[in-house]
Amino acid sequence: MVKFTLAKFFRKSDSTESETVSPEVRSFLSLDNPRNASEPVDTDTFEDSEAMNGKDNNPVNLGPSEKTSVKPSDFEFLKVIGKGSFGKVLLARHKNESKMFAIKVLQKQAIMKRNEVKHIMSERNVLLKNIKHPFLVGLHYSFQTQDKLYFVLDYVNGGELFFHLQRERYFPEQRAKFYAAEMASAIGYLHSLNIIYRDLKPENILLDSKGHVTLTDFGLCKEGIEGMGTTSTFCGTPEYLAPEVLRKQPYDKTVDWWCLGAVLYEMMYGLPPFYSRDTAEMYDNILYKPLRLRTNVSSAARSILEGVSIYKITSVGKSAGGGKMVSASVMEADNMFQGFSYVPPAEDAFS
Numbered sequence: 001m002v003k004f005t006l007a008k009f010f011r012k013s014d015s016t017e018s019e020t021v022s023p024e025v026r027s028f029l030s031l032d033n034p035r036n037a038s039e040p041v042d043t044d045t046f047e048d049s050e051a052m053n054g055k056d057n058n059p060v061n062l063g064p065s066e067k068t069s070v071k072p073s074d075f076e077f078l079k080v081i082g083k084g085s086f087g088k089v090l091l092a093r094h095k096n097e098s099k100m101f102a103i104k105v106l107q108k109q110a111i112m113k114r115n116e117v118k119h120i121m122s123e124r125n126v127l128l129k130n131i132k133h134p135f136l137v138g139l140h141y142s143f144q145t146q147d148k149l150y151f152v153l154d155y156v157n158g159g160e161l162f163f164h165l166q167r168e169r170y171f172p173e174q175r176a177k178f179y180a181a182e183m184a185s186a187i188g189y190l191h192s193l194n195i196i197y198r199d200l201k202p203e204n205i206l207l208d209s210k211g212h213v214t215l216t217d218f219g220l221c222k223e224g225i226e227g228m229g230t231t232s233t234f235c236g237t238p239e240y241l242a243p244e245v246l247r248k249q250p251y252d253k254t255v256d257w258w259c260l261g262a263v264l265y266e267m268m269y270g271l272p273p274f275y276s277r278d279t280a281e282m283y284d285n286i287l288y289k290p291l292r293l294r295t296n297v298s299s300a301a302r303s304i305l306e307g308v309s310i311y312k313i314t315s316v317g318k319s320a321g322g323g324k325m326v327s328a329s330v331m332e333a334d335n336m337f338q339g340f341s342y343v344p345p346a347e348d349a350f351s
Contacts, residue, residue: 058108060117060149062142065128070143072150075103084219086110086120087148091155101140104151111149119219120149126218127151129193135186137206137216156214158207161267165202169270173301176267179205180304182213183260191253194229196222200259201237202266228252238279239272243287261305268297 075092082089087106094101111120127139140152161179165171171179183200190197199220206214222231230250236242242258244251265273274285293302 058112058146060108060144061121062124062144062149063121065124065139065142067141067143070141072145075101077103084217086116100155100157102153102155104153106149106151108147108149122221122223123218124151125223126190126195126221127153133186133189135182135213135215136189137214154214156206156208156216158209158211160203161205161207161213162202164207165267165270171267173268173298176264177301177304179213179267180260180264183215183263186213186215187256187260190221191256194224194226196225196231196253197256197259198222198236200256200263201240202263205263225253238282239275241286246283246287265291265305268301269294
């Protein structure tokens with residue numbers, strides 16, 4: 001088996017984190033809001049007034065992950081490390097345990113306004129199941145105040161795959177397949193739990209201090225998809241959408257393998273396979289254009305791209321120009337990574 005170590009690309013950053021709270025964190029957590037000064041509050045922490053003495057009039061059922069004894073003042077919030085539609089992800093140090101965490105802080109008002117409680121709870125459910133897998137970020141526990149929900153997550157300190165890809169433009173084939181094998185393992189595990197991930201992209205893939213991948217952000221996951229069951233929600237990121245999703249047809253777990261193929265292609269070539277600055281043109285490329293692979297990839301890499309997703313052309317339909325339409329209904333990745341550092345087993349091996 002080929003050994004491939006990436007630890008030399010990364011170094012731990014815990015000891016170098018700033019001890020001061022950035023202005024962005026102070027603003028987001030309302031550190032300087034007078035209403036939070038009803039009791040003395042450490043300037044390096046945040047307390048909603050109701051978290052101290054008041055009653056929460058907007059409780060959200062966080063299930064078994066919730067620790068009601070935990071409060072924001074248990075942590076030092078250091079800096080913003082991620083942003084989303086409903087809140088931000090903050091790097092925080094637990095004061096008593098001295099451990100670093102990534103804490104996802106969500107605004108209740110924004111969640112309620114857009115009727116997204118069900119999706120947030122779905123993300124929580126997926127996070128709780130991730131503890132068992134080495135390439136998925138896990139949830140330690142959650143808590144809430146009247147204004148916000150807090151999810152205390154693993155802190156993965158190697159940065160986004162997106163950042164490294166932007167800096168290096170593309171990866172050597174060996175490195176790209178190393179990452180793809182670990183992604184395939186994580187996706188296979190989610191599928192074994194009847195979950196479709198639906199948003200695999202470099203921004204959602206973190207690297208740990210040893211160079212292993214960690215998938216994060218499970219807000220678009222769909223639970224309860226058994227066997228060849230389907231769903232039809234139009235969601236995802238444009239560059240990585242499978243043809244079935246674009247056509248607004250029912251789709252199954254194989255859309256994740258399409259995304260994996262797209263990410264692998266991007267790692268080896270520097271851009272997603274059907275990319276165009278014109279979104280309409282890009283969608284047309286995804287639906288109708290065959291994938292063209294340059295000759296500077298090995299037969300093994302070509303086999304992976306053909307096997308896991310995007311190269312397969314089917315006769316689902318024809319475009320106006322007479323070209324065949326593309327489908328993500330393809331073989332899965334069970335045997336694609338022989339000879340590399342991790343061989344993802346079949347999905348039923350996780351059952």
